[in-house]
Amino acid sequence: MKTRAVRLYGKNDLRLDEFELPPIKDDEILVQVVSDSICMSSYKAASLATDHKRVPADIAEFPIIIGHEMAGNIVEVGAKWSHQFKAGEKFSMQPALNYKGSMDSPGYSYRYCGGAATYVIMPQEVMELGCLLKYEGESYYEASLAEPMSCIIGSFHANYHTTMGSYEHKMGIVEGGKLAILAGAGPMGLGAIDYAMNCDRRPSMIVVTDVDQKRLERAESVFSTTEAKEKGIELIFVNTKELEDAPAYLKSLTGGTGFDDVYVFAPVKPLVEQGDKILGRDGCLNFFAGPTDTQFSGLCNFYNVHYNSTHIVGTTGGNTDDMIESLRMTEKGLINPAVMVTHIGGLDSAAEATLRLPEAPAGKKLIYTSINMELTAIIDFEEKGKTDPRYAKLAEITSRNKGLWCTEAEQYLLENWSLS
Incomplete structure (x- = not known):
């Protein structure tokens, strides 16, 4: 052959x-x-x-x-x-x-x-x-x-949350929670929006950010905010490029409480740090993007790790x-x-x-x-x-x-x- x-x-x-x-x-x-x-x-x-x-x-x-x-x-x-x-x-x-x-x-x-x-x-x-x-x-x-969709699905299963007063971990994103997808107007981010809107643990809010207006406009043309509302989801697209204080603005969308689940879809130091800053109590940051730099790192607020139970996970690929x-x-x-x-x-x-x-x-x-x-x-x-x-x-x-x-x-x- x-x-x-x-x-x-x-x-x-x-x-x-x-x-x-x-x-x-x-x-x-x-x-x-x-x-x-x-x-x-x-x-x-x-x-x-x-x-x-x-x-x-x-x-x-x-x-x-x-x-x-x-x-x-x-x-x-x-x-x-x-x-x-x-x-x-x-x-x-x-x-x-x-x-x-x-x-x-x-x-x-x-x-x-x-x-x-x-x-x-x-x-x-x-x-x-x-x-x-x-x-x-x-x-x-x-x-x-x-x-590639399985990689997204795996990341949604890998997130976890804690139970105050016990050592029980609850796997998956928070059902009815607030979800942020940073640098989310690229291909994997769009797949994540699609899955989040249709999986069995839907959030009540999805905020999608990017710095490319054309990509955001395409994302908005694909995912209708009306359709999202019918599913019980508030879908918001944000261009953070010109925002003076992007973390403060994004957090304000949640009423100031912060996000339960944050996904970072680009290996960019300021973006990782932005994700850390918008986490709410018991918030889980998933670093989805795979860097090529073996020394890639970013600042993390360990005060929040200690007192607000914020935490970080990373996934690479999905399983069968x-x-x-x-x-x-x-x-x-x-x-x-x-x-x-x-x-x-x-x-x-x-x-x-x-x-x-x-x-x-x-x-x-x-x-x-x-x-x-x-x-x-x-x-x-x-x-x-x-x-x-x-x-x-x-x-x-x-x-x-x-x-x-x-x-x-x-x-x-x-x-x-x-x-x-």
Whole structure:
């Protein structure tokens, strides 16, 4: 079986190759990858290469396939798994294996398994750990986005609160509480808003901040304050860029009591410190953003830690249960992961898009591996449609869907683009 894949050979050395996959073993599964969304973690792996803890030392000779937010179809099943999986079934995958203490993970460590490819082989440990997940939804992109959504879901489960007078910890955000999402108009922040509005522990207030007015306006166009009100939630968007005292203003929105749960979605020192300042009693700050600086730090008010029981947690990724929750909520239409997506492209654009991710953060870049297509912002479909009617059709479809990617757009794309 021939495959096309984006492979890592060294620091910032990504190449689109075509090569032959070996026949699968009895304990492996061959899959067709249809979609793969690009994660900042892939950029970190590409830029660090063998200095990355998950990347093998011999990639110059045996390159690995990047990408881990994948979805597609099962093609061939080894005998060991024939009772559990069938050819033709859709799949998603939880890449955080932690198999027998190893940090190896699809998209970082495997020669024949990664999302930026047309066909890959699932190693037996993926199935052994229950990380190859069946998906019964209609579209592939939603299954790809289940992985980043699972990271958000995991962070909501990881927050905790205390009970005065006892040592009991209550896991999760405060139901009916006040929630702040700082730097929240980016892709993961939008996913967090979506989950917070539709999960089983909804807050009574969600305050979303950012310093980019265009991103905030897009967020407001996606999430209606009226719809939030119908769910019993006061949804507020705030541009903190020009505020003289942002913490004081944000805290005033709560009546001065502060927030029960604060999420920080950018590794910026003043932002972390801002989050600490707006915590209420027993407030939990979740540092969601992953820094590249190993010495990254910020000031924390330890008076409040002692007397107000404020505390900090950090999460990196979700677990398989979080992934399953994401898939099931998506299948039922309870969440819409498309809120994270801003760009669409083919496999030929994946390498450059990965290496340039910090230069063009925007939202999620969604790659369809069976086609060639320049990475294109959804908002640019209309302009490109002036010379290519296919883009005009995509513009028409997405405009009917709040400017968001959707199943109809995916189906049209897969039917009208090719590798040529």
